[in-house]
Amino acid sequence: MKMKNVAIILTCHNRKNKTLECLSHLFNSKIPSTLAIQVFLVDDGSTDGTGKAVKEYHPEVQVVQGDGNLYWNRGMYLAWSEALKKGKFDFFIWLNDDTYLFENSIEILYDTYRSHNPLTIVCGSICSENGMVSTYGGFRNGKLLSPNGETQDCDYFNGNCVLIPFEVYNKIGSLDQIFHHALGDFDYGLRAVQSGTRLVITPHFIGMCEKHDSFPKWCSPNEKMLKRFKLLHQSSCDTNPFQFFIFDQRHNGTISAIFHFFTIHLRAFIPSIYNKRKSI
Helix, strand or coil: CCCEEEEEEEEECCCHHHHHHHHHHHHHCCCCCCEEEEEEEEEECCCCCHHHHHHHHCCCCEEEEECCCCHHHHHHHHHHHHHHHCCCCCEEEEECCCCEECCCHHHHHHHHHHCCCCCEEEEEEEECCCCCCEEECEEECCEECCCCCCCEECCEECCCEEEEEHHHHHHHCCCCCCCCCCCHHHHHHHHHHHCCCEEEEEEEEEEECCCCCCCCHHHCCCCCHHHHHHHHCCCCCCCCHHHHHHHHHHHHCHHHHHHHHHHHHHHHHCHHHCCCCCCC
16 A cells, blocks of 8 residues: 655744653554654744754654744644645644644544545544543534544634645645634634535544633733733734634624624723633
């Protein structure tokens, strides 16, 4: 059987221990004999020695230097671009550096893909460290799906661990650089669906990552108003209003985008009206 080439792409910033543990789990996982993997990691201006440590402990990883201003989406875009320069890959796997894969994770991703047509993206289902709660993965009707032993379709997904075949990349391209940190993974999944690509989640959990549910400071009454607006307009803010406007207009229409642009600023101005963040 012909070997399939897989590029595994990550980005990181000042999380040396997490990044090293993530890579250790990856390299300790079982890789199907028909797959040959290469790992591309963007070290986005880390000052804690992450890049140096990766080169020392995992010299097989190709480390790409960032300037510290890429954040998640643009860091992943750069890692993907570097992989494409190295030749043709049959698959790309996104992997967050705080996600720790189980031993059979790559097998599950690949086996799930093989049971579907070539225009299928497989999103890995991720759980909490106690294995009891679904923390990241695919969403349907705005709700995070939990694996049930069978393949389930989803509408969009978190980018913690996602398998994307070359056929899909060839059709819709890479992540959109217009997004700095957040929204790029949601946008990619929604664009994929619009192109006729099917999105599915793995039937079982394939890794661990605790949920990051801290209350956003840009709408915290404990912060001064000017500080709230400054935080809101940072490129790394999950709800940066200009980036969210582009996302919202693209997928929900101009009226929705204008409405949310206004309400986001209203929530920063009067944080007491903010209840909780909701999925798209």
